[in-house]
Amino acid sequence: MTRIETMAVHGGRDDLAELGVHAPPIDLSTTYPVPDQALGGEALHAWADGAASASSPVYARLHNPTVGRFEQALAQLEGTEAAVSFGSGMAAVTAVLQAACVMTAKPHVVAVRPLYGGTDHLLSSGLLGVRTTYATADGVKDAIGPDTGLVVVETPANPNLDLVDIAQVVRQAGGVPVMVDNTFATPILQNPAAFGATYVLHSGTKYLGGHGDVMGGVVACAERLAGPLRQVRILTGAVLHPLGGYLLHRGLATLPLRVEAAQKSAATLAQRLAEHPAVEFVRYPRPDGVQLRGSGAMIAFACHADPTDVVRGLRLITPAVSLGSVDTLIEHPAALTHRLVPSVAREECGVPSNLLRVSVGLEHVDDIWDDLHRALCDADYVKASLKNSLDLVVAH
Numbered sequence: 001m002t003r004i005e006t007m008a009v010h011g012g013r014d015d016l017a018e019l020g021v022h023a024p025p026i027d028l029s030t031t032y033p034v035p036d037q038a039l040g041g042e043a044l045h046a047w048a049d050g051a052a053s054a055s056s057p058v059y060a061r062l063h064n065p066t067v068g069r070f071e072q073a074l075a076q077l078e079g080t081e082a083a084v085s086f087g088s089g090m091a092a093v094t095a096v097l098q099a100a101c102v103m104t105a106k107p108h109v110v111a112v113r114p115l116y117g118g119t120d121h122l123l124s125s126g127l128l129g130v131r132t133t134y135a136t137a138d139g140v141k142d143a144i145g146p147d148t149g150l151v152v153v154e155t156p157a158n159p160n161l162d163l164v165d166i167a168q169v170v171r172q173a174g175g176v177p178v179m180v181d182n183t184f185a186t187p188i189l190q191n192p193a194a195f196g197a198t199y200v201l202h203s204g205t206k207y208l209g210g211h212g213d214v215m216g217g218v219v220a221c222a223e224r225l226a227g228p229l230r231q232v233r234i235l236t237g238a239v240l241h242p243l244g245g246y247l248l249h250r251g252l253a254t255l256p257l258r259v260e261a262a263q264k265s266a267a268t269l270a271q272r273l274a275e276h277p278a279v280e281f282v283r284y285p286r287p288d289g290v291q292l293r294g295s296g297a298m299i300a301f302a303c304h305a306d307p308t309d310v311v312r313g314l315r316l317i318t319p320a321v322s323l324g325s326v327d328t329l330i331e332h333p334a335a336l337t338h339r340l341v342p343s344v345a346r347e348e349c350g351v352p353s354n355l356l357r358v359s360v361g362l363e364h365v366d367d368i369w370d371d372l373h374r375a376l377c378d379a380d381y382v383k384a385s386l387k388n389s390l391d392l393v394v395a396h
């Protein structure tokens with residue numbers, strides 16, 4: 001059996017030898033000549049029905065070969081029959097909701113918090129006509145009703161790295177499709193489909209692209225479920241641009257190496273943070289070696305100092321949302337990624353206001369640590385000196 005590093009390099013490249021090229025071509029055509037219009041019409045019809053292939057792409061909203069190669073490679077890494085990509089991770093989440101809930105007239109969703117704030121907000125907004133019950137991971141069964149179309153979980157969860165036992169949720173779902181957001185783990189560390197997940201979702205913008213320069217989303221699933229997702233994509237136009245498809249495909253080749261290197265640094269940083277007096281607690285996954293094969297490169301930690309001060313004091317680490325890039329990123333979930341989650345619900349699911357989320361990049365681990373350490377000390381120092389000056393004011 002081909003190993004994951006080899007799949008990451010060679011996946012989705014089956015037709016290159018025949019084409020006589022080394023790198024996958026970027027096909028930017030918006031339309032494709034169909035000299036036999038009747039045959040072109042048959043192809044259009046096949047795409048509209050959700051087919052995986054047809055005699056011509058006909059039009060770029062229906063199919064694109066560059067994007068198709070990325071999908072083939074990602075499906076192989078996730079161990080699924082198919083994958084369907086979208087213009088962003090949120091477009092992918094939307095398509096799953098439309099396919100699983102709207103197209104089936106089962107508008108109820110059961111979701112386990114925490115979830116990425118955008119997903120949480122989409123589910124609670126009612127925008128797509130779905131209504132959501134939030135449950136704990138072991139309360140999924142009780143939350144399911146006759147009109148439940150989808151169960152949504154993230155593991156490791158954004159932003160606090162909570163872990164969910166996928167097989168246990170799938171058992172509780174009792175046949176209701178389960179979507180697992182696998183963005184944090186990547187297919188290198190976890191394959192949710194092997195534990196019964198129906199839809200495996202990635203924000204490709206993160207680790208898959210890996211360089212902070214491409215936005216996309218992708219859903220890996222069985223072919224019978226890929227068809228409706230393609231139909232949604234065609235009808236809503238939520239397509240991934242071919243250049244995005246190319247960059248995501250290219251990113252896959254180095255994914256195992258990037259994850260391994262960043263994970264190694266993250267383990268060191270998680271340990272050092274846990275020993276730092278300015279840190280209240282650290283969240284860093286403990287892999288079970290079965291579902292989750294490694295801890296990954298995301299860390300969350302709560303700080304005693306004002307998180308805004310800590311981030312302001314950083315000089316190397318990039319203060320930004322998103323994750324999985326070559327550079328280390330830090331963000332304050334309560335202020336940014338999870339701002340639109342009601343604060344009571346956010347606190348209840350283990351995302352306090354003093355939590356910071358770090359996406360460890362590929363810089364030297366000691367340079368990342370020096371920056372974090374100094375910012376943590378300075379922020380405390382600022383607090384302490386402010387307190388001293390206040391004491392002085394009071395004393396006078």
Ligand code: MET
Nearest residue numbers: 116158321322323336337
């Ligand atoms: C606009 S918020 C950012 C997006 C991204 N999904 C993150 O968790 O960082």
